[in-house]
Amino acid sequence: MEIKVLEGVFDANEIVAKENRGILDKSGTYMVNMMASPGAGKTSLIVKTLEGLSGDLKSVVIEGDIAGKVDAERVSDTGTEAIQINTGGSCHLEAKQVNTALANLSLEGIGLAIVENVGNLVCPAEFKLGEDLKVMILSAAEGDDKPLKYPLMFSESDVLIVNKIDLIPYTNFNLEKLKETVIKMNPGVTIFEVSCTNGDGISEWVEWLKKRIKG
Amino acid sequence: MEIKVLEGVFDANEIVAKENRGILDKSGTYMVNMMASPGAGKTSLIVKTLEGLSGDLKSVVIEGDIAGKVDAERVSDTGTEAIQINTGGSCHLEAKQVNTALANLSLEGIGLAIVENVGNLVCPAEFKLGEDLKVMILSAAEGDDKPLKYPLMFSESDVLIVNKIDLIPYTNFNLEKLKETVIKMNPGVTIFEVSCTNGDGISEWVEWLKKRIKG
Numbered sequence: 237m238e239i240k241v242l243e244g245v246f247d248a249n250e251i252v253a254k255e256n257r258g259i260l261d262k263s264g265t266y267m268v269n270m271m272a273s274p275g276a277g278k279t280s281l282i283v284k285t286l287e288g289l290s291g292d293l294k295s296v297v298i299e300g301d302i303a304g305k306v307d308a309e310r311v312s313d314t315g316t317e318a319i320q321i322n323t324g325g326s327c328h329l330e331a332k333q334v335n336t337a338l339a340n341l342s343l344e345g346i347g348l349a350i351v352e353n354v355g356n357l358v359c360p361a362e363f364k365l366g367e368d369l370k371v372m373i374l375s376a377a378e379g380d381d382k383p384l385k386y387p388l389m390f391s392e393s394d395v396l397i398v399n400k401i402d403l404i405p406y407t408n409f410n411l412e413k414l415k416e417t418v419i420k421m422n423p424g425v426t427i428f429e430v431s432c433t434n435g436d437g438i439s440e441w442v443e444w445l446k447k448r449i450k451g
Numbered sequence: 452m453e454i455k456v457l458e459g460v461f462d463a464n465e466i467v468a469k470e471n472r473g474i475l476d477k478s479g480t481y482m483v484n485m486m487a488s489p490g491a492g493k494t495s496l497i498v499k500t501l502e503g504l505s506g507d508l509k510s511v512v513i514e515g516d517i518a519g520k521v522d523a524e525r526v527s528d529t530g531t532e533a534i535q536i537n538t539g540g541s542c543h544l545e546a547k548q549v550n551t552a553l554a555n556l557s558l559e560g561i562g563l564a565i566v567e568n569v570g571n572l573v574c575p576a577e578f579k580l581g582e583d584l585k586v587m588i589l590s591a592a593e594g595d596d597k598p599l600k601y602p603l604m605f606s607e608s609d610v611l612i613v614n615k616i617d618l619i620p621y622t623n624f625n626l627e628k629l630k631e632t633v634i635k636m637n638p639g640v641t642i643f644e645v646s647c648t649n650g651d652g653i654s655e656w657v658e659w660l661k662k663r664i665k666g
Binding site: 273274275276301302303304306307325326327354355356357358359362375377378379381382384385386387388400402403406407433 | 488489491516517518519522541569570571573574577590592593594597599602603618621622648
């Protein structure tokens with residue numbers, strides 16, 4: 237019985253995700269779904285990405301949080317339009333919520349929509365939103381054993397961004413070990429190493445994204 | 452309809468949580484529910500806590516993870532009995548799973564059972580397990596804005612342990628600001644500041660816990 241309910245939820249979600257895909261294709265908007273643990277640096281990376289892309293294309297950001305609007309305010313401060321979804325207790329975004337957000341945005345001339353999912357390494361990996369690219373961020377401070385404990389997120393993501401690499405010297409984080417583990421689980425993954433604090437690696441990620449959007 | 456299903460889930464969970472409470476009361480076992488984001492240091496803190504308590508009382512650990520058994524192995528290496536629950540995709544532990552674990556442990560003479568919940572700041576806060584104490588761990592590397600984004604976890608916890616305080620000098624984490632925010636949301640909370648890496652603050656937490664267990 238319980239499994240049937242879950243299948244229903246996923247099936248219903250997929251129908252709306254396809255609808256989102258249609259809306260985005262019509263306006264020529266590329267959509268990125270950003271997922272990570274709380275405090276891995278999703279908002280910081282989004283802000284850095286927007287700064288890096290600002291001369292090239294117009295973006296919007298869809299912020300998903302249980303409560304509050306601190307992230308939307310941080311994005312809005314960069315001059316980019318942001319819309320906040322409060323999930324009211326739910327630990328992930330679903331396609332339906334993104335659908336509502338898309339209906340409330342003017343997508344004409346918008347090249348990129350970035351969705352910041354709820355901070356969680358579990359359920360966001362299970363719900364398609366209609367995105368072109370699934371990006372997960374891992375903070376180096378979280379440790380290199382995370383792929384073994386949250387396998388779906390690491391194997392579902394197209395891109396893994398290892399953030400806070402400036403903290404590596406003060407931890408026992410082993411970057412080579414992490415990359416080896418992730419590539420075994422997900423051979424097609426593209427990995428970037430960045431620090432939103434000192435800017436290291438950001439331009440490599442932004443240039444790569446730019447090519448993907450145009451490609 | 453959806454809300455009714457959720458209420459059903461919570462009600463059913465509460466019945467089993469009370470059953471767990473009865474089992475623990477019978478054997479005189481104190482139970483701690485440890486919750487945190489992925490990579491905040493739950494397992495490290497559990498290991499340090501077990502070391503600190505080793506001369507005083509016998510403990511068991513119930514490990515909750517989506518997949519794998521790396522945490523149970525780390526605990527087992529300390530000589531403490533550990534049992535691993537794999538939630539098979541679910542982002543939190545429920546009382547039922549802890550009930551099964553308790554049935555598979557010999558609780559006679561066990562003073563403390565530590566439950567390591569799935570790494571997640573959202574749903575674990577909603578499911579009672581029958582615990583005496585809800586402890587949440589926040590890694591300083593996650594940032595001081597987390598209470599505003601995950602309010603239920605911060606307001607439901609009896610204890611907040613700020614871990615990785617050795618990393619604070621390399622981040623913009625403001626400990627006073629964090630404490631102010633959390634105390635406003637949850638005036639009864641007890642806060643500890645620790646580093647599992649260099650051992651700072653661990654003995655204060657262990658001594659406090661010892662008193663709570665005996666009290």
